[in-house]
Amino acid sequence: MKRRSTTTTPRPTRLSPADLLRLGLLGPRTRRLRSALSALGISLGIAAAVAVTGISSSNQAHLLERLDRLGSNVITVGPGKDADQKKVPLPPEAEKMLANITPVQRVTATGDTTAHVYRSDLVPTELNGSIAVEAARLNLPDVLHARLRSGRWLDTASQHLPVTVLGDQAAGRLGVSAPGRKVWLGGQWYAVIGILEPNELIPDLDTSALVGWPQATAHLGADGTASAVYVQAHPERVDVVQSVAGATANPAHPTDVAVTRPSDLLKARTETRNTMTGLVLTLAAVALLVGGVGIANTMVVGVMERRGEIGLRRALGARSGQVAAQFLIEAVLLGFGGGLAGAAGGALTVYTYAAAQGWPASVPLYTLAAGPLTAVLVATAAGIYPALRAARMPPTTALRAA
Structure with missing residues (x-):
């Protein structure tokens, strides 16, 4: 075995x-x-x-x-250019039509004038410091998140009077450091009632002298139409509003409307x-x-x-x-x-x-x-x-x- x-x-x-x-x-x-x-x-x-x-x-x-603080949901609608590169003004009813878009929350505007502003009546007319004189709606600070450095904004009474609110740079160029001073605007003296802080969303406000819409129309050559309409839309529907803003503001010539989103510059x-x-x-x-x-x-x-x-x-x-x-x-x-x-x-x-x-x-x-x-x-x-x-x-x- x-x-x-x-x-x-x-x-x-x-x-x-x-x-x-x-x-x-x-x-x-x-x-x-x-x-x-x-x-x-x-x-x-x-x-x-x-x-x-x-x-x-x-x-x-x-x-x-x-952007949230400045207003990333703001859209600017302004005059565009035609085929000959000429500026096409917005229709007078553009503001109201834009305000009727469902997602739009608020609308404000500024309008061009023919006036210039100077430190005094002794300054030569060609030395205007590149300061634009603009008509402004009363709700402009709320829509554009514009803050006052000093003074106050226009109200229902003062929008009919010879008073102005200066942008930050405009105040510096005119030598105005506080409200109460007067500037030579449109051939007469205007009292400065407020000075704005710098606005990153709309830099043009910094170099502007803003007056009430009725005052600008009656005495400063404004024609009553908006040179820029600022549309505040619902934050989730900004792109939708931006896509239809041109056709809404000027249905006859939608391609002749410039629609921009200021916050895109920051982006x-x-x-x-x-x-x-x-x-x-x-x-x-x-x-x-x-x-x-x-x-x-x-x-x-x-x-x-x-x-x-x-x-x-x-x-x-x-x-x-x-x-x-x-x-x-x-x-x-x-x-x-x-x-x-x-x-x-x-x-x-x-x-x-x-x-x-x-x-x-x-x-x-x-x-x-x-x-x-x-x-x-x-x-x-x-x-x-x-x-x-x-x-x-x-x-x-x-x-x-x-």
Whole structure:
């Protein structure tokens, strides 16, 4: 009767995830300075990406806050030009027709006059300081979020009197620092009853002298038609109102109406900043690439220096996959550490810069999550070749070269 052999083939060793993690930490622990410098490249790239994204987001939040405060739902409807490039005035009923659009909340207007304004009656007529004299509706400050620096706005009584409210720059050019002064306007003295603060939404107000609509029509050559109609629409329906404003204001010649959204100027500035953001993010990507190359270089040098360790582990039974995993985990840990440090540094930069500018700090959560993840991906790609090189190294060759 044959005896069964009791000899069994030894099972290959398997390392637990905790063991692999300890092996992966071996390199960074023993070569701290080199590992820190390698992770620094990744950290700088992630910090730059987070900082640029966060600063751009904070700036956008600041601009949106300003737009809401200024009136981002205001549309300007004015005279356009015909085929001969001649200005086509708005019809007299344009204001009322625009006010009948359902999503429109309020409408106000200004009208041109033939008058000029001077500091005194002794100033030559050609030196008018480029100050326009405009007729204004009583609700203009409410619609355009215009604020008075001093004095008061026109009311039901004063709109019939020789009084004016000056824009910020107009007051400076006329040498008027406070209400109570008089200016020479339209061939007679007008009392200044108010001075406006600078208006970013409608900059033309800053260089205007505003008078009541009845006074302008009776004494300053205004024809009663609006030179600019300002339409305040429901915030969610601004685009709809903008699309029909031209045909509503002048149904006979809708293409001869200029319809603009003043806040688009501020949005154009945001798009310009976004262009610069793209450039800086490109530089951040280059920094990430350089950081990845640094990690790859560190790992390759580490493999060359640790050939004895690799050969001894292989001789004791470590499989090539375990050796590759050790060096790959080491690279991933370097990238992850650099990514975390970069995300923290970028967020700190955003909060510091936003506080200095007086902006609301805004760091998108996706950038904080994507920073370490991107760093890990870059580090993984950088560590594949050194890990494979270590895994393919024959034990005898590694021990002989140690």
